[in-house]
Amino acid sequence: MARIIVVTSGKGGVGKTTTSASISTGLARRGHKTVVIDFDVGLRNLDLIMNCERRVVYDFVNVIQGDATLNQALIRDKRVESLYILPASQTREKEALTKDGVEAVINELSETFDYIVCDSPAGIEHGAQMALYYADEAIVVTNPEVSSVRDSDRILGILQSKSRRAEMGQDPVKEHLLLTRYDPIRVEKGEMLSVGDVEEILAIPLLGVIPESQVVLNASNQGTPVILEDESDAGQAYDDAVARLLGEEREHRFMTAQKKGFFARMFKG
Amino acid sequence: MSFLDYFRSKKTTSANVAKERLQIIVAHERGQRDQPDYLPQLQAELLAVIRKYVQIDDDMVQVEVDRNDSCSVLELNVTLPEHSHSH
Ligand SMILES: Nc1ncnc2c1ncn2[C@@H]1O[C@H](COP(=O)(O)OP(=O)(O)OP(=O)(O)O)[C@@H](O)[C@H]1O
Numbered sequence: 234m235a236r237i238i239v240v241t242s243g244k245g246g247v248g249k250t251t252t253s254a255s256i257s258t259g260l261a262r263r264g265h266k267t268v269v270i271d272f273d274v275g276l277r278n279l280d281l282i283m284n285c286e287r288r289v290v291y292d293f294v295n296v297i298q299g300d301a302t303l304n305q306a307l308i309r310d311k312r313v314e315s316l317y318i319l320p321a322s323q324t325r326e327k328e329a330l331t332k333d334g335v336e337a338v339i340n341e342l343s344e345t346f347d348y349i350v351c352d353s354p355a356g357i358e359h360g361a362q363m364a365l366y367y368a369d370e371a372i373v374v375t376n377p378e379v380s381s382v383r384d385s386d387r388i389l390g391i392l393q394s395k396s397r398r399a400e401m402g403q404d405p406v407k408e409h410l411l412l413t414r415y416d417p418i419r420v421e422k423g424e425m426l427s428v429g430d431v432e433e434i435l436a437i438p439l440l441g442v443i444p445e446s447q448v449v450l451n452a453s454n455q456g457t458p459v460i461l462e463d464e465s466d467a468g469q470a471y472d473d474a475v476a477r478l479l480g481e482e483r484e485h486r487f488m489t490a491q492k493k494g495f496f497a498r499m500f501k502g
Numbered sequence: 503m504s505f506l507d508y509f510r511s512k513k514t515t516s517a518n519v520a521k522e523r524l525q526i527i528v529a530h531e532r533g534q535r536d537q538p539d540y541l542p543q544l545q546a547e548l549l550a551v552i553r554k555y556v557q558i559d560d561d562m563v564q565v566e567v568d569r570n571d572s573c574s575v576l577e578l579n580v581t582l583p584e585h586s587h588s589h
């Protein structure tokens with residue numbers, strides 16, 4: 234039985250795809266057989282971030298509609314063993330995802346995978362609801378900014394009322410807050426909501442804080458999930474988050490402004 | 503808390519404003535979330551009935567259901583304009 238994790242946010246452009254790529258890569262790197270599914274039908278992007286855009290032949294919708302088998306559609310990652318990508322369709326509409334169709338695919342994947350990571354589209358409509366429906370856990374990606382926090386709260390409401398677990402009266406979806414694009418310097422200046430502020434408002438456990446980092450753009454330019462940039466702050470922060478997801482205790486990092494000392498400035502530039 | 507923080511906490515930063523606004527709107531939206539589906543209709547009809555007697559604005563009637571363990575309470579709040587006369 235696979236563990237199903239949805240990466241969701243409500244608001245667009247907050248870092249869901251960046252997070253899905255890194256979390257799935259991190260899980261696979263730790264030896265868990267992992268598949269990451271792009272639910273953003275019509276706007277596929279995960280393939281670019283994972284550097285497999287030229288290897289896409291069949292997609293999620295093809296499998297749902299019986300035009301291809303899962304094995305034909307799954308793309309095996311070239312860097313990390315036991316990591317697979319199921320790309321979204323670029324030509325269809327989100328309505329092509331049906332509850333029964335998604336369930337059939339997830340059930341088949343569950344037989345062989347340890348983790349199924351679902352990269353949700355933005356919004357709270359059909360596509361986002363399909364991505365979260367079968368989830369056991371939810372990573373709620375939030376930026377320290379008013380509209381993102383509000384939308385995260387709305388997505389939490391949907392997880393608590395419209396997921397399969399909610400409808401069946403089972404244990405609720407396990408919720409995790411992932412605060413991304415965090416800028417400790419602006420927080421210290423009082424220009425940005427702090428981790429504590431967002432935790433207090435959303436009232437769900439903190440999985441991690443990913444700092445605002447130029448490395449993210451560089452990594453996406455090259456199609457490298459940023460978690461593979463082992464030296465970078467964002468990469469390390471994602472690695473911590475994966476460890477915590479697996480139950481490890483890790484102290485939170487990158488939450489305070491690094492004041493560079495004289496020597497650090499001399500040697501690091 | 504550092505010396506600097508002490509002075510900083512005195513002034514309202516934009517982050518503080520953001521937090522306060524969020525707390526209010528999120529609490530409000532959470533309240534709406536668990537409300538029964540018939541509530542908007544009920545609110546509209548109540549408004550229509552009250553308007554037969556007093557002229558009031560749309561937002562002057564607040565209807566809410568409060569659920570406790572043992573019972574639910576339908577809370578109705580009607581704010582009348584300052585010089586309201588019946589006709
Ligand atoms: N920690 C970060 N630091 C800097 N930039 C980031 C960070 N995280 C994400 N970004 C940038 O934010 C942009 C949006 O990221 P991403 O595509 O992952 O968001 P998304 O939530 O999947 O968007 P959509 O809702 O459109 O699917 C990208 O340009 C990405 O490089």
Ligand SMILES: [Mg+2]
Pocket residue numbers: 249250251273278353354
């Ligand atoms: Mg995306």
